[in-house]
Amino acid sequence: MAMNTQQKNSKRQQLIERHGSCCCWCKKTLSLDELTIEHMNPKSLGGRNNLENLRLACRPCNRSRGNNPFPPGYSASWEDMTEFASLLTNQSNQVYESTIAATTKVQKFRSAATGVDPSIARQ
Numbered sequence: 001m002a003m004n005t006q007q008k009n010s011k012r013q014q015l016i017e018r019h020g021s022c023c024c025w026c027k028k029t030l031s032l033d034e035l036t037i038e039h040m041n042p043k044s045l046g047g048r049n050n051l052e053n054l055r056l057a058c059r060p061c062n063r064s065r066g067n068n069p070f071p072p073g074y075s076a077s078w079e080d081m082t083e084f085a086s087l088l089t090n091q092s093n094q095v096y097e098s099t100i101a102a103t104t105k106v107q108k109f110r111s112a113a114t115g116v117d118p119s120i121a122r123q
Contacts, residue, residue: 026061
């Protein structure tokens with residue numbers, strides 16, 4: 001189902017908060033009107049409009065990718081698939097590391113606010 005303008009603007013803002021205002025493919029920093037919503041799993045291949053499937057991309061990268069499941073410039077060759085898998089792994093690791101860092105900050109804040117060591121509180 002297509003998103004209306006209000007839904008697109010809301011998703012775009014949420015994506016900026018999650019990932020920043022740069023193209024997920026070429027990493028170019030973009031203004032709000034330059035950002036397009038990119039479906040990682042294309043809608044034509046069953047992709048949905050949920051935030052987990054959406055990223056921000058510049059128009060040239062979004063157009064050049066079309067409904068290809070691979071990023072712009074990649075094909076289904078073994079070398080490209082290996083490089084793409086590595087790219088996805090690196091992005092997953094970055095998300096994991098930022099989640100751990102945020103969790104650690106929250107734990108330190110709670111510890112400072114309550115005076116309770118979180119490692120002792122769980123035992």
